[in-house]
Amino acid sequence: MIRIMKEFFLLETRGTAYCFRVTEQGFLQHLYYGRRLDLSGGWEALVPQVRHFPGNGAGLEGVCLEDMALEVSSPGLGDLRESMVTVRGPDGDTLTDFRFEGAEVLEEKPELEGLPSAYDEAGVCRTLRVSLLEKRGGLRLELLYTTFDRCDVITRSARLVNLGEKPVEVLRLLSSQVDFPEQKYLFTSFNGAWAREFEAVRTECGPGTIVGGSRTGCSSNRANPFVMLESRGTDEVHGECYGFHLLYSGDHFECACGNAYGKLRFLHGIQPEGFSWRLEPGESFYAPEAAMTCGWGAAEMSGNLHGFIREHVVRGWWKRRVRPVLVNSWESFYFRFTQKDLLRLARQGKELGAELFVLDDGWFGRRDNDRRSLGDWDITDRRKLPEGLGGLAKRVRALGIGFGLWVEPEMVSEDSELYRAHPDWALRVPGRSPARGRNQLVLDFSRQEVRDHIYAALKRVLSSADVSYVKWDMNRSLTDVASFCLEADRQGELFHRYVLGVYELQERLLADFPGLLLENCCSGGGRFDPGMLYYSPQIWTSDNTDAVDRLRIQEGTALIYPLSSMGAHVAACPSHTNGRVTPFATRGLVSLPGCFGYELDLTKLTEEELAMIPGQLENYRKYGPVFHGGDYYRLASYGENGEYDALMSVSKDKRTAVLDYVHVMSRQRRRSVLLPLRGLDEETLYRSSETGEVRSGAGWMYGGMVMPCMTGDSTGKLIVLEAV
Numbered sequence: 211m212i213r214i215m216k217e218f219f220l221l222e223t224r225g226t227a228y229c230f231r232v233t234e235q236g237f238l239q240h241l242y243y244g245r246r247l248d249l250s251g252g253w254e255a256l257v258p259q260v261r262h263f264p265g266n267g268a269g270l271e272g273v274c275l276e277d278m279a280l281e282v283s284s285p286g287l288g289d290l291r292e293s294m295v296t297v298r299g300p301d302g303d304t305l306t307d308f309r310f311e312g313a314e315v316l317e318e319k320p321e322l323e324g325l326p327s328a329y330d331e332a333g334v335c336r337t338l339r340v341s342l343l344e345k346r347g348g349l350r351l352e353l354l355y356t357t358f359d360r361c362d363v364i365t366r367s368a369r370l371v372n373l374g375e376k377p378v379e380v381l382r383l384l385s386s387q388v389d390f391p392e393q394k395y396l397f398t399s400f401n402g403a404w405a406r407e408f409e410a411v412r413t414e415c416g417p418g419t420i421v422g423g424s425r426t427g428c429s430s431n432r433a434n435p436f437v438m439l440e441s442r443g444t445d446e447v448h449g450e451c452y453g454f455h456l457l458y459s460g461d462h463f464e465c466a467c468g469n470a471y472g473k474l475r476f477l478h479g480i481q482p483e484g485f486s487w488r489l490e491p492g493e494s495f496y497a498p499e500a501a502m503t504c505g506w507g508a509a510e511m512s513g514n515l516h517g518f519i520r521e522h523v524v525r526g527w528w529k530r531r532v533r534p535v536l537v538n539s540w541e542s543f544y545f546r547f548t549q550k551d552l553l554r555l556a557r558q559g560k561e562l563g564a565e566l567f568v569l570d571d572g573w574f575g576r577r578d579n580d581r582r583s584l585g586d587w588d589i590t591d592r593r594k595l596p597e598g599l600g601g602l603a604k605r606v607r608a609l610g611i612g613f614g615l616w617v618e619p620e621m622v623s624e625d626s627e628l629y630r631a632h633p634d635w636a637l638r639v640p641g642r643s644p645a646r647g648r649n650q651l652v653l654d655f656s657r658q659e660v661r662d663h664i665y666a667a668l669k670r671v672l673s674s675a676d677v678s679y680v681k682w683d684m685n686r687s688l689t690d691v692a693s694f695c696l697e698a699d700r701q702g703e704l705f706h707r708y709v710l711g712v713y714e715l716q717e718r719l720l721a722d723f724p725g726l727l728l729e730n731c732c733s734g735g736g737r738f739d740p741g742m743l744y745y746s747p748q749i750w751t752s753d754n755t756d757a758v759d760r761l762r763i764q765e766g767t768a769l770i771y772p773l774s775s776m777g778a779h780v781a782a783c784p785s786h787t788n789g790r791v792t793p794f795a796t797r798g799l800v801s802l803p804g805c806f807g808y809e810l811d812l813t814k815l816t817e818e819e820l821a822m823i824p825g826q827l828e829n830y831r832k833y834g835p836v837f838h839g840g841d842y843y844r845l846a847s848y849g850e851n852g853e854y855d856a857l858m859s860v861s862k863d864k865r866t867a868v869l870d871y872v873h874v875m876s877r878q879r880r881r882s883v884l885l886p887l888r889g890l891d892e893e894t895l896y897r898s899s900e901t902g903e904v905r906s907g908a909g910w911m912y913g914g915m916v917m918p919c920m921t922g923d924s925t926g927k928l929i930v931l932e933a934v
Contacts (some may be wrong), residue, residue, distance in 0.1 A: 212315050213424060214886075218253050221338065222246060223362045225725055226504045228355075229256055230281050232326045235271050236309030238281035238340070238353075240389045244450070244504055258391065268677035269733055277471045279338070279389035282342065282353060284308060291475050292419060292467045293353065296382035296482070301410060305382065306487075307552045308342035308351050315339075319356050319855045324710045326457050326744030328365050328522040332661070335359070342849050348374030361517035362504065368497040372489045374610075380487040384463070384479030386500035390439070393417070393474045395452075397466045398438040402767055405754035405787055407431040407735035408766025415439070415474055423481050425465040427688025427705060429739040431752075435462040436441040436770045438511070439476060447843060448509040454478050457523070458498035460709035461485075471490075481583035485813045486702030493926055498741070508614055508769065509888070513841060516624070516772040520839070522742050524775070532834035533774075534727070535563065535677070535827055536614065541782045543753070545578050549595050549602055550932045553609075557574070557683065557857070558812040560611040562820070563827040566679055566807075567606050568614035573599060575626065581649040583921065584621045585628030587667040603675035614679030614727075615671070619664045620687065620712065621650045628663075633692045635660050637704075646838060647686030654693050655711030656704055665715055672723060684732040709741075716745040729777055729805075730877075738767065748777050748805045755781030755798040755809055757792040764804065773859070774838035778804025782811070792924045794819040799828040799872055799926045803857065806830045809866050829928060833868045843888045843892035847931040860889035864907075865933040867896065871917055872926035885915040887931075896931040904934060912917050 213220045217232040229241040229311045231253075241256040258279075275289040280740040284295045286305035298304050316337040319330055338355040352369040372378055393415045399422045402409045408431075413420050422437065423657040424430035435456035441449045449843060454476060456462050461481035468474050478500045487495055501518060505511030520529075537559035543551055552889045575583025583589075597605070603613040621638055622629050629651070630634065636651040638644040644651060654660050672680070691706050720726065728746035730737060734753035742749055752763045760778065767776055778801040784791050784877060792813070801807075806827075812820075840859040848855035858869040873883075890896060890907030898915070905913070910931065917927070 212336045214313055218236055221357050221364055223357050223359045225362050227362055231465045232310045235273055240279040240281050259623055260346055291469055292465055294384045294387040298379040298381055300376040307345040311341040311343040311346055313340045313681055322496045325496055325498050340467040354706055358518055362514045363501050363518040365499050365501045367499045369494055371494045372491050374569040375491055377488050380489050380495055382482040383497045384477050384480045385497040388476045390474040394441055394469045395439040398440055400434040402431050404733055407673040407752050407763050415468055417468045419465055419467045421465045424461045428737045429459050431736040435739050437464045448511040451505045451508050453503045453511045455740055457740040459739050461735050480632045483917045488700055494751045496769035498555045512769050520772050523743050524747045528727050532838055534565035536566035536568050536807040537564045538568040538809045541786055541809045554813055556606045557609055558613055560609045563824045566612040566614050570616040582625035583648050584623040585626045587671050600674045612678045615677045616681045618683040620653055620826055623650050624651050640691045645689040652688055657692055657695050661711050661715050665718055679727040681731055743775055748775050750777040754787045755780040756785035756787050756790050757797045760800050761855045765847055776804035779807040779809035780811040794805045795822055796924045796926050799870055803870055836866050836868050841889050845885050848934055854883055856885055864891040867931040869929040874924055876923050884914045887911050888915040895934045897934050899930040
């Protein structure tokens with residue numbers, strides 16, 4: 211619900227409220243964000259006293275902006291904190307003074323030009339559009355707020371319009387700004403690197419600025435575009451927990467800026483370092499959409515985001531469907547395979563119950579290693595596939611199993627027909643030797659002719675082989691970021707134009723192949739973000755397929771993203787990442803909650819391991835809907851206790867609960883573990899599949915479930931509670 215009461219604005223969801231007002235001077239003053247309020251006595255009590263301080267502060271019409279909580283900020287008026295908007299005008303200065311112009315409630319949520327944005331199928335969401343005019347004229351800033359009531363999420367975006375007669379240079383237009391009255395929070399970001407994604411890093415807020423973000427050209431395994439502000443002592447069920455997300459797949463920026471008067475500003479949006487955008491007269495620039503939620507405890511915050519992403523970000527035919535079980539060829543063969551090898555693996559997968567066979571890297575050009583042939587998608591390697599890609603796909607489908615394909619459309623090898631024909635299509639600085647990450651260069655996706663060429667090749671390939679699944683990879687950061695087709699003073703637009711190009715290509719792909727299952731991958735979790743989930747309902751979580759490491763990685767991922775978005779496969783052992791040996795059954799338990807599959811040579815498994823696969827697939831098909839569509843709870847973290855890990859999902863009707871327990875590290879003094887369960891209906895009776903014991907939901911939650919002592923490392927159990 212959105213209400214406008216003259217100069218006061220109230221945005222409400224099921225459990226939260228967001229309030230701001232227009233001051234006498236025309237500034238937007240932020241008043242409150244948190245749990246729902248009773249405003250029957252009037253909203254005026256929310257307005258704090260803001261004084262003008264003497265000394266070396268800057269005063270403006272009797273207002274101290276340095277001490278005021280604001281909805282939008284810009285430099286040059288006395289607000290000394292980080293700014294949301296910075297524009298260099300025709301005269302070269304960056305002073306902008308935006309004042310309130312008007313506001314309206316829109317019945318339909320507007321789309322953001324060229325960008326992914328949350329949508330509303332039911333038509334119940336409303337959007338508040340607030341317009342501000344730069345005092346000297348020439349610029350209009352529009353702030354967009356949309357409420358998603360059921361999941362307690364509010365989205366924000368901004369649009370800047372050049373109303374003047376001369377171009378201006380946008381140096382910063384962030385998506386969201388929230389000013390808090392206190393600095394009592396921890397700034398929690400999710401950082402890491404290749405093969406160790408989603409590690410929570412907590413920094414105490416106070417005077418000064420905490421800055422996070424990505425400068426890799428993609429949203430990055432190094433820093434996810436999600437941040438929590440949590441009060442000290444927050445756990446799963448206690449404490450204020452704010453979650454801030456960005457629907458964007460490029461370089462991002464988030465900061466918590468504490469000032470001298472005890473206030474804290476959170477900002478979120480496109481990374482301003484290296485960014486600029488020339489805005490011609492009459493043109494608009496849209497900031498990506500940001501999402502925010504407020505929960506009591508981390509579990510409530512996670513639940514809000516999971517529901518938001520599942521219902522308002524993920525689209526298409528696969529939105530509410532459990533994904534097919536796949537067999538991927540990569541860890542079986544890498545680049546070295548024959549058609550006979552692939553068919554043998556596909557046949558074994560079908561016999562065991564898999565639904566999809568995926569041919570990974572190595573099928574095109576002369577791709578015997580990672581130094582050649584990227585970009586030559588029209589050239590099938592006939593040495594490996596004598597009947598061509600279409601011939602292989604036909605044979606695979608004849609087995610009764612679907613056919614999927616790996617591609618890396620954004621990259622090019624210097625040893626390729628494409629690069630020899632169009633060397634200027636790669637990003638590189640003229641006169642300098644480029645950095646060759648993974649022995650490849652990055653194509654300039656800001657250029658329409660590059661996107662058109664790559665898309666035409668992909669369309670021919672997918673059509674010729676009747677491909678039902680695509681794994682879209684991206685295996686290096688962007689360096690040498692310079693385009694041969696952009697003017698010198700517009701090179702700062704390249705990072706953002708590149709991301710817009712990726713979005714355009716994936717949108718075209720889904721339009722031409724509406725039933726296609728698209729899985730994004732960026733060397734694992736390097737581009738795991740809501741922007742990508744708008745196009746692909748699942749993302750490859752990490753190239754690290756070791757089951758023990760995956761417990762930590764998937765826990766961090768699931769704090770933010772629904773289990774239905776996480777690609778998780780039973781992989782080869784010893785692990786190709788770290789050499790660890792983990793039992794086959796445990797690898798299955800760890801992978802089960804995500805989008806399940808196998809990343810190994812099934813023909814080399816033992817009879818004992820092969821015998822486990824039908825049970826694993828039965829569990830996935832039976833309980834996948836609970837994991838993917840139910841409510842998720844973290845019960846125990848191996849990353850915290852160093853011994854065991856437990857999660858559970860409860861169906862929306864609370865009739866079925868699935869507990870996934872892994873005892874990682876055996877101790878000299880073995881002991882049982884008591885797990886207090888969560889999310890059950892207190893009065894409903896549930897029977898345990900492990901012991902047959904029947905207890906009420908209250909009994910299981912408050913009395914807990916005893917997990918017996920286990921011998922050996924990396925053992926586990928799947929326990930189901932069914933209502934009786």
